Amino acid sequence: MPSMNKKPVRMCVACRGRFSSDVLLRLQCKDGLLGEFTKFGRSFYICSGCLKNEKKYTKSLMHQCRSADATYLSNQLKEIVAHNGKS
Ligand SMILES: [Zn+2]
Numbered sequence: 001m002p003s004m005n006k007k008p009v010r011m012c013v014a015c016r017g018r019f020s021s022d023v024l025l026r027l028q029c030k031d032g033l034l035g036e037f038t039k040f041g042r043s044f045y046i047c048s049g050c051l052k053n054e055k056k057y058t059k060s061l062m063h064q065c066r067s068a069d070a071t072y073l074s075n076q077l078k079e080i081v082a083h084n085g086k087s
Contacts, residue, residue: 014050029065
């Protein structure tokens with residue numbers, strides 16, 4: 001399985017599926033603020049499929065950010081996706 005694949009494979013936190021990094025959006029949460037990965041600290045990935053499923057990714061974001069503010073997180077992710085050009 002993955003040993004045949006030379007592309008880096010990462011896990012999507014929403015569906016737990018494994019994907020190559022080009023279909024994943026890398027994010028991080030710092031002090032409850034969601035943003036794109038800044039090369040520092042802990043990061044996580046969400047795949048392009050899950051980015052279309054608001055209910056699914058919001059739940060994962062709440063878990064990753066240890067936040068209960070679903071409205072902020074889903075809006076913030078939409079901004080990041082719009083800025084990033086993936087969706
Ligand atoms: Zn996914």
